Amino acid sequence: xxxxxxxxxxxxxxxxxxxxxxxxxxxxxxxxxxxxxxxxxxxxxxxxxxxxxxxxxxxxxxxxxxxxxxxxxxxxxxxxxxxxxxxxxxxxxxxxxxxxxxxxxxxxxxxxxxxxxxxxxxxxxxxxxxxxxxxxxxxxxxxxxxxxxxxxxxxxxxxxxxxxxxxxxxxxxxxxxxxxxxxxxxxxxxxxxxxxxxxxxxxxxxxxxxxxxxxxxxxxxxxxxxxxxxxxxxxxxxxxxxxxxxxxxxxxxxxxxxxxxxxxxxxxxxxxxxxxxxxxxxxxxxxxxxxxxxxxxxxxxxxxxxxxxxxxxxxxxxxxxxxxxxxxxxxxx
Amino acid sequence: xxxxxxxxxxxxxxxxxxxxxxxxxxxxxxxxxxxxxxxxxxxxxxxxxxxxxxxxxxxxxxxxxxxxxxxxxxxxxxxxxxxxxxxxxxxxxxxxxxxxxxxxxxxxxxxxxxxxxxxxxxxxxxxxxxxxxxxxxxxxxxxxxxxxxxxxxxxxxxxxxxxxxxxxxxxxxxxxxxxxxxxxxxxxxxxxxxxxxxxxxxxxxxxxxxxxxxxxxxxxxxxxxxxxxxxxxxxxxxxxxxxxxxxxxxxxxxxxxxxxxxxxxxxxxxxxxxxxxxxxxxxxxxxxxxxxxxxxxxxxxxxxxxxxxxxxxxxxxxxxxx
Ligand SMILES: Cc1ncc(C[n+]2csc(CCOP(=O)(O)OP(=O)(O)O)c2C)c(N)n1
Ligand SMILES: [Mg+2]
Numbered sequence: 108x109x110x111x112x113x114x115x116x117x118x119x120x121x122x123x124x125x126x127x128x129x130x131x132x133x134x135x136x137x138x139x140x141x142x143x144x145x146x147x148x149x150x151x152x153x154x155x156x157x158x159x160x161x162x163x164x165x166x167x168x169x170x171x172x173x174x175x176x177x178x179x180x181x182x183x184x185x186x187x188x189x190x191x192x193x194x195x196x197x198x199x200x201x202x203x204x205x206x207x208x209x210x211x212x213x214x215x216x217x218x219x220x221x222x223x224x225x226x227x228x229x230x231x232x233x234x235x236x237x238x239x240x241x242x243x244x245x246x247x248x249x250x251x252x253x254x255x256x257x258x259x260x261x262x263x264x265x266x267x268x269x270x271x272x273x274x275x276x277x278x279x280x281x282x283x284x285x286x287x288x289x290x291x292x293x294x295x296x297x298x299x300x301x302x303x304x305x306x307x308x309x310x311x312x313x314x315x316x317x318x319x320x321x322x323x324x325x326x327x328x329x330x331x332x333x334x335x336x337x338x339x340x341x342x343x344x345x346x347x348x349x350x351x352x353x354x355x356x357x358x359x360x361x362x363x364x365x366x367x368x369x370x371x372x373x374x375x376x377x378x379x380x381x382x383x384x385x386x387x388x389x390x391x392x393x394x395x396x397x398x399x400x401x402x403x404x405x406x407x408x409x410x411x412x413x414x415x416x417x418x419x420x421x422x423x424x425x426x427x428x429x430x431x432x433x434x435x436x437x438x439x440x
Numbered sequence: 441x442x443x444x445x446x447x448x449x450x451x452x453x454x455x456x457x458x459x460x461x462x463x464x465x466x467x468x469x470x471x472x473x474x475x476x477x478x479x480x481x482x483x484x485x486x487x488x489x490x491x492x493x494x495x496x497x498x499x500x501x502x503x504x505x506x507x508x509x510x511x512x513x514x515x516x517x518x519x520x521x522x523x524x525x526x527x528x529x530x531x532x533x534x535x536x537x538x539x540x541x542x543x544x545x546x547x548x549x550x551x552x553x554x555x556x557x558x559x560x561x562x563x564x565x566x567x568x569x570x571x572x573x574x575x576x577x578x579x580x581x582x583x584x585x586x587x588x589x590x591x592x593x594x595x596x597x598x599x600x601x602x603x604x605x606x607x608x609x610x611x612x613x614x615x616x617x618x619x620x621x622x623x624x625x626x627x628x629x630x631x632x633x634x635x636x637x638x639x640x641x642x643x644x645x646x647x648x649x650x651x652x653x654x655x656x657x658x659x660x661x662x663x664x665x666x667x668x669x670x671x672x673x674x675x676x677x678x679x680x681x682x683x684x685x686x687x688x689x690x691x692x693x694x695x696x697x698x699x700x701x702x703x704x705x706x707x708x709x710x711x712x713x714x715x716x717x718x719x720x721x722x723x724x725x726x727x728x729x730x731x732x733x734x735x736x737x738x739x740x741x742x743x744x745x746x747x748x749x750x751x752x753x754x755x756x757x758x759x760x761x762x
Contacts, residue, residue: 134618141621143693150619150691173589173625174556174617205555205592240475240527242538244554380762410755411762416538417527418475419748 109299111292114267115156115232118274119194121303123164126192129278132170133179133196133232137161140171153198154234154293176202180209183229184283188217192228192278199245200233200287203253214283215258226281230274236289236327236377237414237425246414246421248326248378253285254355254387260284260308261355265329267297269352272306279305289326309356313365317345320435321365323388324350324375328407328426332375335431344435354384362388363396370401371438375431380408405434441719442651443493448720451493451650453728455485455707457518458509460729460736462681465508465525468740469685475527477554478539481509482680483648486706487612488513490653491580491673494661500548500566500579502559505540506679507552510582515547522739528746535749536757550579556617557590559583560609564596567605567670578664580608580657586617588631597638597672606664608657609635609672612647614679619691635672647675648706651713678704 109117123129136157138150147166151158161169172179176197183195197203203210210231217227237246254261260282264270270288277284314329315336324332329350336346347365351357366372372392376385389404407426415421443451462482469478481488484506492501492513503510511521516532524531525539532542543551550566553559563581570577583593588611600607611631615622628634636642641663645652653675660671678700682689689697714720755761 138619139691141624142691174586412758417535
């Protein structure tokens with residue numbers, strides 16, 4: 108058993124061993140640069156995901172940066188143009204805000220805009236999500252607007268096994284990949300082999316098979332959907348539960364095939380509802396699978412508000428198993 | 441005497457309020473009853489108070505993730521702050537913001553800010569407003585050594601110089617940005633000289649000396665009020681706690697905090713100076729401390745007893761809900 112955090116950490120080390128053009132950069136990815144203790148690796152990333160890398164790979168390949176996200180993103184793009192495979196960390200996904208130009212105007216566009224004359228093998232690691240009362244600027248799930256950008260690939264693993272295989276694919280991929288790590292999942296464990304493996308982008312996982320409804324869920328919501336389905340099993344309700352794993356590219360086929368069988372769709376996502384991945388999946392099914400549908404599609408998302416601080420409010424903000432179960436029952440009526 | 445007796449007492453009261461507020465929060469956070477991040481300001485009190493001693497409610501400040509001290513110094517209600525940190529409905533932001541987002545427009549407090557480098561551009565905007573309105577008001581932004589490396593801060597400084605705005609950029613150099621030393625992350629010799637490179641008056645002072653901060657801030661605020669444009673002040677200081685509550689501080693040498701608590705203590709420095717100069721008597725200062733302690737006790741017990749936000753609050757204060 109390995110945690111999501113350990114799985115990612117191990118993959119970073121394995122990929123760095125496998126290919127010396129892989130580097131890691133970001134704020135406190137090692138920690139302890141300068142300061143009075145002289146201990147490098149004082150942090151190993153604020154979530155401990157990059158711990159130990161500096162010891163093995165040294166400070167030329169594990170680069171602690173000042174607090175300068177725009178420069179971190181731009182440097183990752185530039186290093187990729189010049190032959191490296193940077194894995195850049197934004198300490199929190201929310202800091203895409205400070206660095207967005209380098210992501211969506213620069214690295215996303217190089218390959219196309221330069222007429223295919225270059226590749227841009229960058230991975231941006233983005234700790235994401237609510238649930239820890241970190242309030243409006245440290246809790247967001249901002250993948251919708253990155254998914255909207257042509258040129259970027261967007262990966263959202265829901266468990267440690269997938270995180271490992273998807274990260275290896277991301278690092279070996281020649282396009283910029285936005286790799287979202289849900290903070291609440293870091294300690295969650297599952298069986299993860301030690302040897303390296305890859306998981307193809309654009310291949311959803313059918314987490315559970317059932318007859319009555321198709322449930323598509325992302326990241327932390329996959330576990331919540333399983334809980335909801337457990338609670339509904341007694342009532343004889345069963346569902347296909349699909350985890351897309353990557354939303355750009357998106358495995359439309361698995362979703363459409365499932366809806367063809369069940370005729371009903373619930374999409375669950377922690378992001379805000381408008382122009383979201385959930386809305387996008389609903390639109391795809393409405394456009395391409397309309398004749399299979401026996402009931403209106405139902406979305407379970409956060410409300411259209413920033414993430415609130417207070418425990419009670421944040422709990423109400425994040426979709427939970429009860430919301431999901433209620434939505435499933437509604438589409439079955 | 442640089443300030444009158446009442447002003448000196450008021451400054452001391454604010455510094456002690458910040459210290460007691462933060463030391464108490466250190467204990468309260470450990471109880472598990474406060475959710476989320478808490479970045480404590482203990483050790484840096486002289487900076488917030490030395491600067492805001494020159495400001496009134498109509499002047500503005502923009503703060504940081506380590507904002508409690510700035511809020512108290514600018515006059516935010518301590519009980520409302522404590523309630524906010526506990527996530528209560530009648531906290532200063534209705535429990536929606538928490539420690540990192542305390543704001544009070546009626547006190548000219550434009551918000552703590554969880555985005556490092558988020559504040560200085562906002563301060564520039566407030567200065568554009570007060571300049572246009574001819575209000576003779578000043579806006580100060582607070583930024584850490586770590587935050588001083590953020591592009592937004594450079595842009596804000598340049599814009600303030602270009603527009604000759606009444607802005608004061610305060611840099612609190614406490615030696616660390618999270619787990620990284622300022623000696624590593626700030627590439628220039630110091631932050632003040634880098635700010636000077638943007639074309640504004642800049643100086644560096646001992647941030648553990650209230651009077652040094654007060655005097656430097658006085659020069660900067662006067663310059664700003666008189667139309668002389670922006671200034672920067674780098675204040676060298678220290679933080680007595682970890683970056684956030686729960687930080688094991690492996691980047692700090694053993695004993696550093698204890699040593700700094702002794703050698704870099706702005707409250708002790710203040711007491712020593714006012715005693716030596718015979719400006720205030722020790723019992724006057726003691727009385728302030730006693731009063732403040734009971735205020736903080738009250739703040740905590742009121743915050744603990746206060747109601748949580750109502751679930752309906754989730755979808756208010758946003759222009760439309762879907
Ligand atoms: C844009 C952005 N990058 C990174 C962070 C994470 N972070 C929060 S505080 C901090 C360190 C700030 O250091 P400094 O400016 O010196 O302030 P101090 O904590 O010492 O008061 C970091 C990296 C953030 N909140 N926002
Ligand atoms: Mg600092």
